[in-house]
Amino acid sequence: MKKLFLIIGAPGSGKTTDAEKIAANRADIAVHYSTGELLRSESASGSERGKLIESFTSKGQLVPLHIVVQTIVHAITNAPKDVILIDGYPRSVEQMNELDSVLSMKDDVKLTSVIEVEVSEAVAKDRVLGRARGDDDNAEVFKNRMQVYLEPLPEIEKFYTHKKILHKINGERSIDEIVSEMQKYIESKI
Template sequence: MKKLFLIIGAPGSGKTTDAELIAEQNDKITHYSTGDMLRAEVATKSELGLEIDQYISKGLIVPIAVAIKTITNAIKNAPTDIIIIDGYPRSMEQLNALDEYLRSDSSLELASVIEVAVSEETARDRVLGRARGADDNTEVFDNRMKVYIEPLNEIQSFYTDKGILKVISGEGTIEEIVAEMGTFIESKI
């Protein structure tokens, strides 16, 4: 049975970097970033990539069908039985679509949802300081934060009720955060 770990957090929380480092340190773990998967599709300039770009260039959520297809394909093709996906879910619609998929696939278990919690000030400083792409500017950041925060309480409640939400502070050093998250993931494998 494959075990899935989801990592959620505000833009700039460090969730992708944390997950990448954990996967690098453990060859039993495969990491996928929904943002990176979507940006890679945009870079191909395919029809799907152009459609995705219309959403992410404005800081909006990509349609559920596109996101679920991207994620389920990644899970099915993962070379390991432990999978970390960061940046998902970002809405109740995404959460419900994934939950429905997980109920229909007995070969996959959602082991935990890890929230990397940071202040909005920390998130803003990190995103605007890195300026990785066209979507890293104040206006888009503000929209991305709004999109992240609006469904957050519902998402937290859903996974808390299932007993699988783990909140980790993203305010420390990368080493501290990765060590705490890595130890937690190991305890669930």
């Protein structure tokens, strides 16, 4: 059975870097997918779906649910390893509920844990504006992205806490400290 770990956190929390490092450290058993990277790749491809995705991400808005869920389910289904790390999902209550619904119909995948990388808004903003990867890394878009992240967070936390699978990690330490703690936690669940 595949074990799925969702890694959530504010823009700039380091969730993608953390997941990449853990997947590299444990390439024998784990694979990492970033929802953001999967969507950015599609956007960069210039396809019709990519253009649609770009029309949302360029404004800091959420990509429509059915496109995101298709992307994630495809990644899980085709994962070459049994431990799957996906970061940047869910970002809304609707995404959470849709994934929960899809996973409830699959007996070959278990959502093992949701790991929340916690950082303050100030730290997140400094990191995002400091990296400036593209047109979506500016103060106005950051503000929108942060609001989109924070608005559904209490309900997402409550849902996964009720399922006893939410685990919070302090994201305001060194990458090595965060990765070490997160990797030990994941290994303890597999």
